Amino acid sequence: MSMINYASREINCKLVYYGPGLGGKTTNLEFVYNKVAPGSRGKMISLATETERTLFFDFLPVDLGTIRGFKVKFHLYTVPGQVYYNASRKLILKGVDGVVFVADSQIERMDANIEAMQNLYENMVQHGYDLTKIPFAVQYNKRDLPNAAPVAELQAAVNPGWAVDEPAKQRQVADPYHDSELLVWQQDGHWVERAPYFEAVAVTGEGVFDTLKAISKSVVKTLG
Amino acid sequence: MTGASSWSFREDDSRRIHGILRGFLGETNARTALIVDRTGQLVATVGEAPAFDPTAFASLTAADFSANDQLARMLGEAEFGALFHQGERESMYLADVARRVILVVLFDNRTTLGLVKLRVKPVVGQLNQVFTEMFDRDGRSAPGVESAFLGEAEGEIDKLFGS
Numbered sequence: 001m002s003m004i005n006y007a008s009r010e011i012n013c014k015l016v017y018y019g020p021g022l023g024g025k026t027t028n029l030e031f032v033y034n035k036v037a038p039g040s041r042g043k044m045i046s047l048a049t050e051t052e053r054t055l056f057f058d059f060l061p062v063d064l065g066t067i068r069g070f071k072v073k074f075h076l077y078t079v080p081g082q083v084y085y086n087a088s089r090k091l092i093l094k095g096v097d098g099v100v101f102v103a104d105s106q107i108e109r110m111d112a113n114i115e116a117m118q119n120l121y122e123n124m125v126q127h128g129y130d131l132t133k134i135p136f137a138v139q140y141n142k143r144d145l146p147n148a149a150p151v152a153e154l155q156a157a158v159n160p161g162w163a164v165d166e167p168a169k170q171r172q173v174a175d176p177y178h179d180s181e182l183l184v185w186q187q188d189g190h191w192v193e194r195a196p197y198f199e200a201v202a203v204t205g206e207g208v209f210d211t212l213k214a215i216s217k218s219v220v221k222t223l224g
Numbered sequence: 225m226t227g228a229s230s231w232s233f234r235e236d237d238s239r240r241i242h243g244i245l246r247g248f249l250g251e252t253n254a255r256t257a258l259i260v261d262r263t264g265q266l267v268a269t270v271g272e273a274p275a276f277d278p279t280a281f282a283s284l285t286a287a288d289f290s291a292n293d294q295l296a297r298m299l300g301e302a303e304f305g306a307l308f309h310q311g312e313r314e315s316m317y318l319a320d321v322a323r324r325v326i327l328v329v330l331f332d333n334r335t336t337l338g339l340v341k342l343r344v345k346p347v348v349g350q351l352n353q354v355f356t357e358m359f360d361r362d363g364r365s366a367p368g369v370e371s372a373f374l375g376e377a378e379g380e381i382d383k384l385f386g387s
Contacts, residue, residue: 003231003265004369007238011369012265040384042279047287056287059264061279064380068373072380075264075283091290095263209385216385220377223369 004223010071013219014095015212018120019102020112021053021081024141024202028102029060029076031205032212036062054080056088064216074216081116090123098135098219099124100211101195102202103158105140105148113158132162135218138197139211144204151199161194169193177214231324231359233267240354245270248347252339254331259351260285261325274330289318289326306344308337317341319348322355 004011017025026046033044040063047056057077064072079089093099101120103113124131138159142148164170164184170191173184177196184193196214200207245257249271256271258278264286266278274281289307296304307318317329317340327348329340 005233007233007235043277045280059283067376087294213381213385216381217378224374
């Protein structure tokens, strides 16, 4: 968590939408902007090219209201997905409180998803952050397209999980968002954890708020 | 190694910073001084209330400063400790404080860049000291919110984003 401002009684949390180019990160933010009551959100800023590709970032502040005397705000950011914008992508991760990885479900984009996920891990490490220890969710976008890969295949490639070394965390945890699935489980004698995932069609808004709700609740939990 | 490091900004911190910046604005005739954290959050505003959206301004300032930091490294500099953006009427001067926050000074033709630059140096020194103390303190004990807060926050998230 970045900062509790006791003087202005404000808590700001930074959420970053990460993922391959044209995966739907900006579309997620646009849907939130259009659906949240105007009084609960600020201006959306997009630093984009003339062809509406994100150049630096999109930014949308969302106001949760006053809770126990603190004004709580979520600052939603996207990063540019295109590979060659890595310098600006890395800058946006500074001070991140929660990450949503927006994967493109199209089978042809599998390699781009994997490359973007590796890039996310690398950039987090360079900031000194550990992605496995902060709120993190994966969204499989474009589920409506005929060439969308099966979720199980995407999970295996993009969100295979990481080893759980801490003994206190080595216990089975059910996935609260999917019946009979697990977030922490034992596999060949090793404990593994993976990020919660959500299916989405960001252009129609399906799954957009489910993802945002899950990540913001995880971030709020870290404030305690 | 986990997430971003925590810090808190308390009322006595705010009073000290307001005191320093009010003195600076009085000496230079600059309009407004803002403190923005490097992650893009507005920490404090002193002087004339800005007419723009301060939240958006803070996120752009942090991005501006970070991008210029990278440019500095490409030139073989460790950093650009200060930046200046000149407009026809309104200008802004940005200076790094303790590598964690940015001091932004907004001024118009009632003063000059020379005077702002001259007076800002000791102010940055004083702010460096205040913020370094603040970060050292929070490195030892970062306070969290009360437990009832979490339940209420979850309720508000459900309301705002649909349950």
